[in-house]
Amino acid sequence: MAKIVAIAEHRNGKLTDATLELCKAAKELAGALGAEPAVAIMSKDDTLAKEVAKYIPLVLSVTNAALEGYTADGYTQAIKAVVETQDVKGVLVPHSYDGVDYAAKVAMAIGAGIVSNCNKAAVEGGSVVFTRNTYNGKIQEMKKVNTDKFVATFEKGAYDMEAAGGAGTVTAVSADIANVRTKSKGIIETMAGAVDISQAKIIVSGGRGCKDADKYKDVIVSLAQKLGGEYAASRPVVDSGWTDPARQVGQSGKTVAPDLYLAAGISGAIQHVAGMKGSKCIVAINKDPEAPIFNIATYGIVGDLFEVIPAMKEKL
Amino acid sequence: MKIAVCLKQVPDMESKFKILEDKKIDESQIAFKINDFDNYAVEAALQLKEKAGGEVVIVTCGPDRSAKDIRQAFAMGADWGIHVNDPAVEAGDNFVVASTLQKAIESIGGVELVLTGVQAEDDQAAVTGVMLADLMGWPHCTNVKKLEVNGTSLTVNRELEGGLNEVLEMSAPAVLTVQSGINEPRYPTLPGIMKAKKKRLDVKKAADIGASAAAKTDFIKMFFPVSEHKAEIIQGDAATAAAKLVEKLKNEAKVI
Numbered sequence: 025m026a027k028i029v030a031i032a033e034h035r036n037g038k039l040t041d042a043t044l045e046l047c048k049a050a051k052e053l054a055g056a057l058g059a060e061p062a063v064a065i066m067s068k069d070d071t072l073a074k075e076v077a078k079y080i081p082l083v084l085s086v087t088n089a090a091l092e093g094y095t096a097d098g099y100t101q102a103i104k105a106v107v108e109t110q111d112v113k114g115v116l117v118p119h120s121y122d123g124v125d126y127a128a129k130v131a132m133a134i135g136a137g138i139v140s141n142c143n144k145a146a147v148e149g150g151s152v153v154f155t156r157n158t159y160n161g162k163i164q165e166m167k168k169v170n171t172d173k174f175v176a177t178f179e180k181g182a183y184d185m186e187a188a189g190g191a192g193t194v195t196a197v198s199a200d201i202a203n204v205r206t207k208s209k210g211i212i213e214t215m216a217g218a219v220d221i222s223q224a225k226i227i228v229s230g231g232r233g234c235k236d237a238d239k240y241k242d243v244i245v246s247l248a249q250k251l252g253g254e255y256a257a258s259r260p261v262v263d264s265g266w267t268d269p270a271r272q273v274g275q276s277g278k279t280v281a282p283d284l285y286l287a288a289g290i291s292g293a294i295q296h297v298a299g300m301k302g303s304k305c306i307v308a309i310n311k312d313p314e315a316p317i318f319n320i321a322t323y324g325i326v327g328d329l330f331e332v333i334p335a336m337k338e339k340l
Numbered sequence: 341m342k343i344a345v346c347l348k349q350v351p352d353m354e355s356k357f358k359i360l361e362d363k364k365i366d367e368s369q370i371a372f373k374i375n376d377f378d379n380y381a382v383e384a385a386l387q388l389k390e391k392a393g394g395e396v397v398i399v400t401c402g403p404d405r406s407a408k409d410i411r412q413a414f415a416m417g418a419d420w421g422i423h424v425n426d427p428a429v430e431a432g433d434n435f436v437v438a439s440t441l442q443k444a445i446e447s448i449g450g451v452e453l454v455l456t457g458v459q460a461e462d463d464q465a466a467v468t469g470v471m472l473a474d475l476m477g478w479p480h481c482t483n484v485k486k487l488e489v490n491g492t493s494l495t496v497n498r499e500l501e502g503g504l505n506e507v508l509e510m511s512a513p514a515v516l517t518v519q520s521g522i523n524e525p526r527y528p529t530l531p532g533i534m535k536a537k538k539k540r541l542d543v544k545k546a547a548d549i550g551a552s553a554a555a556k557t558d559f560i561k562m563f564f565p566v567s568e569h570k571a572e573i574i575q576g577d578a579a580t581a582a583a584k585l586v587e588k589l590k591n592e593a594k595v596i
């Protein structure tokens with residue numbers, strides 16, 4: 025039977041949440057297509073293959089010394105071997121840092137169309153229709169492939185995590201891995217800092233809408249101090265050097281879940297939201313009524329942050 | 341080192357978007373600019389050139405309006421460019437764009453490093469650079485946060501989740517997708533803007549460079565998202581809304 029194969033992701037010997045989300049996606053899609061759901065896992069041995077078998081009936085395990093760490097060349101050759109030997113119709117990949125690094129290369133290697141950064145997939149008239157975010161989340165589009173096979177990457181949270189339950193079969197797939205052209209020299213921490221914003225109960229966060237370093241300080245830092253909380257920022261604020269990297273919230277920064285997260289001049293890009301959506305109460309202040317941040321906020325004010333925040337301070 | 345930078349012109353994301361016939365954006369009310377990530381790629385290329393010499397060539401697929409932002413990169417200091425202006429490429433997908441960029445870069449000759457942005461702000465696919473590398477037969481690295489070049493040896497930091505970076509070694513020729521924050525992009529100077537007007541910009545059709553790839557994906561439609569959870573919008577002028585918000589945070593949400 026044709027297979028829908030999710031690619032497992034692991035770091036430091038543990039499966040990531042995205043892997044369990046894609047187990048759910050593979051089961052749903054395979055069910056709708058009359059195909060078989062499976063996971064392919066690349067590793068140096070099959071310890072994690074047995075672990076992921078709790079979530080999916082079939083695990084295709086590629087073990088090879090060259091797969092000890094992640095490389096685009098290694099993963100692509102291994103996944104190609106899986107596709108060529110296992111009657112694979114679709115390959116599901118997390119839209120994570122590693123996923124983005126190899127998914128398009130796998131699509132090229134197997135001659136498939138790729139739809140990336142999807143938040144939904146549904147079967148209509150026998151083909152898979154993917155929904156994805158565009159224009160910084162302001163617009164969604166639907167796409168499908170016109171090739172026999174497909175590759176799709178899914179943003180984090182697109183599916184709920186599959187719960188452990190069964191005891192799937194682990195099948196070994198062999199792959200020759202040669203000519204890996206990137207060499208890892210190790211992983212380093214780049215955002216270490218004196219402050220740990222993840223413990224704060226109140227966070228006031230400023231984005232590109234704060235305009236410059238002085239205004240960011242005048243408005244965001246002072247409101248945070250007045251509320252007895254910490255100040256934080258979106259990525260462009262850190263990229264521009266208005267505050268230090270330890271205060272960045274999001275996919276490439278800190279994950280926080282305070283009682284109050286006040287986002288001012290932040291549009292609500294998915295990579296930012298990934299780091300704060302667990303907050304108890306979210307306030308958005310933005311002059312653009314269509315900013316995606318209003319879709320996840322508890323309270324919103326459509327207005328100029330340079331007028332709203334000083335007025336708030338007066339009332340505190 | 342001869343460096344090609346792939347530059348896409350995108351709408352300013354703060355624009356008010358209107359969808360026409362479920363399939364395209366009404367461009368009449370929209371301002372366009374350089375894709376933010378590509379701006380960092382241009383700066384990275386210029387810094388390499390300043391250190392070790394060479395040439396920086398801009399490659400863009402896009403309609404007439406794109407020329408403005410290619411000239412913007414010229415004003416920053418890029419040497420010359422290729423503008424593939426062809427409706428057939430516009431109607432294609434990432435594979436068509438990557439294949440066209442490949443042919444354009446091959447037509448330059450002697451390119452040893454290609455820089456793209458991590459992703460385009462409008463379509464957010466984050467696949468073009470990786471496809472391009474595969475088509476060229478070159479290695480790649482995505483989300484590059486730091487780059488050092490020593491002859492043909494490259495040392496790059498690949499950004500990972502939560503502030504981690506993986507340090508990688510690889511050799512040119514290669515394709516790197518550049519992440520924001522890798523540098524501080526310069527603003528064009530007045531003399532730069534004057535010089536930019538005279539710099540060479542070759543305008544091509546896909547056929548001129550031998551590009552003829554067909555799309556592997558089909559676009560179906562676009563629409564505005566319907567959110568299940570919309571914020572309670574607090575009405576009134578700034579002072580009124582601010583006062584109501586403080587009141588709600590104190591007495592309703594009880595978080596301050």
Ligand SMILES: Cc1cc2nc3c(=O)[nH]c(=O)nc-3n(C[C@H](O)[C@H](O)[C@H](O)COP(=O)(O)OP(=O)(O)OC[C@H]3O[C@@H](n4cnc5c(N)ncnc54)[C@H](O)[C@@H]3O)c2cc1C
Nearest residue numbers: 231232233258259274275276277289290291296311312329
């Ligand atoms: C791999 C990857 C990882 C990333 N990681 C992160 C991450 O960890 N964290 C992160 O934040 N981003 C991250 N990003 C970037 C992310 O995609 C967005 O570009 C970023 O979050 C946008 O920041 P912003 O909302 O401050 O800026 P913008 O999107 O430019 O939004 C600015 C907002 O301010 C509003 N505004 C302007 N002036 C005013 C005013 N006077 N009053 C009120 N509102 C105003 C505008 O309407 C707009 O909505 C990542 C991107 C990639 C590709």
Ligand SMILES: Cc1cc2nc3c(=O)[nH]c(=O)nc-3n(C[C@H](O)[C@H](O)[C@H](O)COP(=O)(O)OP(=O)(O)OC[C@H]3O[C@@H](n4cnc5c(N)ncnc54)[C@H](O)[C@@H]3O)c2cc1C
Nearest residue numbers: 346347401433434456457459460463464465466467468559
């Ligand atoms: C109205 C509309 C209709 C569309 N219709 C279709 C359709 O029918 N079928 C379909 O498959 N796709 C369609 N697209 C998607 C469009 O083809 C994509 O813009 C293109 O494939 C590039 O993808 P991306 O911009 O997401 O690139 P990404 O992969 O996110 O871009 C990464 C990097 O690649 C480089 N790059 C990307 N594009 C270019 C470029 N044009 N010139 C130079 N460098 C570039 C830049 O360095 C950029 O930073 C449509 C888009 C729009 C707006």
